[in-house]
Amino acid sequence: MQLLLNFLMMLSALAGFIYGGLLYIGPKKPLYATMIVYGVGCIALGRMYQCARLVTGLPVDNIFQLGILGTIGAFAFFFSANFGQIDSLVDDGGKEFARYRRIALIGPLVIAVMYAAAFPRLLFVERIFDALVAATIAEASYFHIKHLLIPDVDYGVVSCLRGYNAIVLFYGVLCMAEIIASSYGIIVVQALISVLLCIVSALIVPAMDKGVKKWTT
Amino acid sequence: MDHLIFVLYLCVALPMIPLIIILPEKKSKLLIGYVLVGMTICLNAGSVNSALINFFGGDLLYVTSTISPVSEEILKALPVLYFALIFSDDKDTLLSISFADGIGFAMLENAYILTQNVGLVSPQWAITRVIGATLVHGAATAAVGLGMSYVKKRRKLFFCGTFALLISAIIFHGIFNVFVQSKYNYVAFLFPSVVYAGVVCAVRLKKQSAPAKAKSK
Secondary structure (H helix, E strand, O other): OOHHHHHHHHHHHHHHHHHHHHHOOOOOOOOOHHHHHHHHHHHHHHHHHHHHHHHOOOOOOOOOOOOHHHHHHHHHHEEEHHHHHHHHHHHHHHHOOOOEEEHHHHHHHHHHHHHHHHHHOOHHHHHHHHHHHHHHHHHHHHHHHHHHHOOOOOOOHHHHHHHHHHHHHHHHHHHHHHHHHHHHHOOOHHHHHHHHHHHHHHHHHHHHHHHHHHHHO | OHHHHHHHHHHHOOHHHHHHOOOOHHHHHHHHHHHHHHHHHHHHHHHHHHHHHHHHOHHHHHHOOOOOOOOHHHHHHHHHHHHHOOOOOHHHHHHHHHHHHHHHHHHHHHHHHHOOOOOOOHHHHHHHHHHHHHHHHHHHHHHHHHHHHOOOOHHHHHHHHHHHHHHHHHHHHHHHEEEEHHHHHHHHHHHHHHHHHHHHHHHHHHHHHHHHHHHOO
């Protein structure tokens, strides 16, 4: 079951990565889009590693293993794309945007609450590495919420990418929900979350593509 | 023979020094130099890995499938970071030297593993190790080198982007290490070969289609 779910999640992310790679990896392509494609590639790699461990009979639960890094790497790419490429276009640090910066803190707060919900049920190693996962998702979620709400008066870039930001934000929440479900051992919920993760990870690149095409035309 | 890897290093790496001195082109000197650097890193990684195996109570499988990809990728990335910070952050140069760094690392590692398994090695083992390990080390370090090309141009992208690329490289390396020690060791040969062939084909196709597009315009 665990192998099948990880395999499906790997396939859907891999499909998104290949689709995005054909469109956005190469010279003179928008770096923002390239980074998101790499992020989806990281999700695929993480799940591939989990599949490799399960196929070869190695454990994936209750220990530190590199599959966890797939989520951390993916959100590091998503964070880097929004923070490094887009944020300075929409927020000059002025007072008029302070309200949106404050509202965006809801993202990290929700992720922290979700981590706290799983915390009592986690082993010591899981507490450390799931905290790293939660921290990466939290910092990325701040920019996803901010870019969902902030008015885009000058460039019209962020308004094109609201769909993408909503999808990645949902993906982050699902990743945290997966940690909670796994910590409580609720297999049915875990399977349901995995199916949702499959669908959402396959939608990330098409949503970004739609936004990027809108902003470049 | 604790010092066997050091003897191997002397035999394989040191003959490159006279070659570096007489090579006329700076680019060739740099490439061979970074192969040598990769071998030197491998020499040190041996000590780091031994310490890690001791720390994890001699669990060789856990360390090689989970911990050593992290330590080795960080160690290989350091000389590339040094070059990017001190000399040049040109993308093509960094990709070449980081690939050379990874290949140098794989060359000494393969030679050392050969000496540890003299009774078990076969041509199939050699092909799996040479193609698989060389491509994994080369491609993984090249991915990190790509991120480092932003070290001076865009600091905001450099930190998170390089971290995310390093994570991708670690997982890629981890997948290889999991399979190479299992009964599915042929996957360890196929996986990096398919990734490498895919990247080379995509780059060639894009290069071919670029002049055609320019002509049609």
